[in-house]
Amino acid sequence: MSTGIEEPGTADTGSWAERDLAVLQHPGMGPEDRRRTVIVRGRGATVWDSEGCEYLDAQSGAWLAHVGHARPELAEAARAQILSLEHFSTGGMFSNKPAVELAERLVEKAPDNISRVRFASCGSEADDEAFKYARLYHAVRGERSRTWVLSLEGCFHGRSYAGAALQGFTEEQGLGPMLEHVRQVVAPHAGNRALWGDGDATEYCVAELRRTIAELGAENIAALFAEAVMTGPGMAELPRDYWPRVAEVLAEHGILFVLDEVVTAFGRCGDWFAANLYGVRPDIITLAKGIASGYAPLAAILLAEGVAEAVEGADGGGSYGGHAVACAVALANIDVIEKDGLVERSADLGRRMKARLQGLCELPVVSHVSGEGLMMGVHLTGDSEGGGPPLVEESVIDTLFEDEYGIITMYYNGVINIMPPLVTTDAEADRIVSAFFAVLRRVHPDGTVDAAGT
Numbered sequence: 001m002s003t004g005i006e007e008p009g010t011a012d013t014g015s016w017a018e019r020d021l022a023v024l025q026h027p028g029m030g031p032e033d034r035r036r037t038v039i040v041r042g043r044g045a046t047v048w049d050s051e052g053c054e055y056l057d058a059q060s061g062a063w064l065a066h067v068g069h070a071r072p073e074l075a076e077a078a079r080a081q082i083l084s085l086e087h088f089s090t091g092g093m094f095s096n097k098p099a100v101e102l103a104e105r106l107v108e109k110a111p112d113n114i115s116r117v118r119f120a121s122c123g124s125e126a127d128d129e130a131f132k133y134a135r136l137y138h139a140v141r142g143e144r145s146r147t148w149v150l151s152l153e154g155c156f157h158g159r160s161y162a163g164a165a166l167q168g169f170t171e172e173q174g175l176g177p178m179l180e181h182v183r184q185v186v187a188p189h190a191g192n193r194a195l196w197g198d199g200d201a202t203e204y205c206v207a208e209l210r211r212t213i214a215e216l217g218a219e220n221i222a223a224l225f226a227e228a229v230m231t232g233p234g235m236a237e238l239p240r241d242y243w244p245r246v247a248e249v250l251a252e253h254g255i256l257f258v259l260d261e262v263v264t265a266f267g268r269c270g271d272w273f274a275a276n277l278y279g280v281r282p283d284i285i286t287l288a289k290g291i292a293s294g295y296a297p298l299a300a301i302l303l304a305e306g307v308a309e310a311v312e313g314a315d316g317g318g319s320y321g322g323h324a325v326a327c328a329v330a331l332a333n334i335d336v337i338e339k340d341g342l343v344e345r346s347a348d349l350g351r352r353m354k355a356r357l358q359g360l361c362e363l364p365v366v367s368h369v370s371g372e373g374l375m376m377g378v379h380l381t382g383d384s385e386g387g388g389p390p391l392v393e394e395s396v397i398d399t400l401f402e403d404e405y406g407i408i409t410m411y412y413n414g415v416i417n418i419m420p421p422l423v424t425t426d427a428e429a430d431r432i433v434s435a436f437f438a439v440l441r442r443v444h445p446d447g448t449v450d451a452a453g454t
Contacts, residue, residue, distance in 0.1 A: 016040075016050040035395070037402070042069025045424045047408070056407045058420045058432050063375075064289035066266055067336045068423040074295045077332035081325045090119060090322030099322035102330050106300060109272045111281040116308035118301040119322040123262035123288030124158025126299040127225070129316045130284050131162040133301070134223035134256050137310040143254075148216050150209075150224040150255075153184040154191070154232040157225060157260055166225050167232070183216065185209050185224075189236035190368055190379070202242045209249055218253035223284075225258045228274030234377030234415025236370045243278040256283040256307065262299070263375065266290030267337055267422050270347030270373030277372070283307050293333045296326035342422040346373040349429055353418070356433045365391060365443045376418040378436060381445065390414040391447050397439070404452055405435040 016038040026033075038050040045068055047057050060066065067074070081098060088096045103117035120126045131149065138146035149166070157163040165179035186192055186208050188201035196204035213221060228243070230236040250257045259282035264274040268290055271277040275285060284307060288299035297320075303311070320326075337343060350373040360366040360378055367379045382391035390413065397411035410417045420432065442450040 044068040045421045045428050056428055058407050058409050058418055060419050060421050061294050063263055063419045064294035066290040066293045066422045068421040073336055074329050074332045077328045078325050081328035085324050087324045096324040098324050098327035102327040110302050111275050113281045113304045114302045115305040116303045119317055120299040121297045121320045122299050124160045124163050126286040126301050127158045128160040128162040130258050130286050130301055133311045137307050138222050140310040145220050146222040148181045148221045151184050152187040152226040154230050155227040156231045185212050188238050188242055189233050191233045202239045206245045221255050223256035223258050224250055227260045228264050229269055229372050231263055234379055235375045237372045243280045247280045258284040260286050262286055262288040267343035267346045268375050270350055292330040296329045298326040298330055346422045350374045353429050363440050364445050377415040379415050400439050407435050
């Protein structure tokens, strides 16, 4: 049966890169950055560009193609829903069937304290709304002084003003006045190890959290925001005893625990939710990316019962909240993840890939390998962890992988991230690992890179 999806193999002869350069502004790319790769087709973990070049996608697009590219099940779910009802907002008294069913599925898989769901369109929006709900929760309860919000230093929480504030951006960075009453606390990842030296990372960071709470006053703090596996420092997993200790401290002081699972959920970390993996029950969980594997823009905010009761009636979600087609696609996405055992696949393949990648630490330019499930980071040596420049210019590493090995990676802040689709085969995983050894053997501690064939 035809799915209407164009089969790969023929090159598009149009000058799509030139057309892109003429009209499309890419976030993070300056006028000097002239390279463009226009992706036109995909299948599983492989994509093709407009020139017919084939790549193994080790980034899942933008860390979201959990079930791989061009799954007919998701295309068919979208088509069927569009022909039935494209969307009817979940604002006010109205709703639609896919939104209701998806909310039920999310509550079923989430930690057992989660009882309600709100929908949004992207992770940034979900984090922004969670920020508002955290403060609103306390205001409704008569604790209007609880306006401070804590965040783990190094976490990424989206591109809204609330997200930028949570990440420690300042007015001096050109964004104008930032949200007030946001304070960052230290996280126990490898990049901060100089802080505790030979001591215990969890003890140091929990003590620092307690000191911050004492300084600001627990009666003035609304919530702590955190990523379970920190993307900013390069897929940095934290000690397993850290999260339960943090949750205990927050509960002791009546501070909400907001867990950003925009990246980690739906099997990416080797479990449906990182909260389940680490045995914690956050008050609010934010979701996006893997919820629909990128086939439709969708996000969700999961609320524990007490929080849900406090914020009931609050605005949010927008015109596209609970979009019927996006929710139908998300339901098909969850079905595929379950049917194909992709959560278990992520945990197993991630363990095996990480074990092999640890061999990179024998190279003088690799400091360590981090991650959970199929979200990993290979950390290069140099000053990047201390805020200095990366060992090698980022575009050099990315171009090496793409042009010479046909693999799409992302080198950022001194870390090469590995986030392949959960459907990645053993052979494709081997190809990724082999490419890492081939590329990094060519990199020298002074930042120079050998040419091909030398």
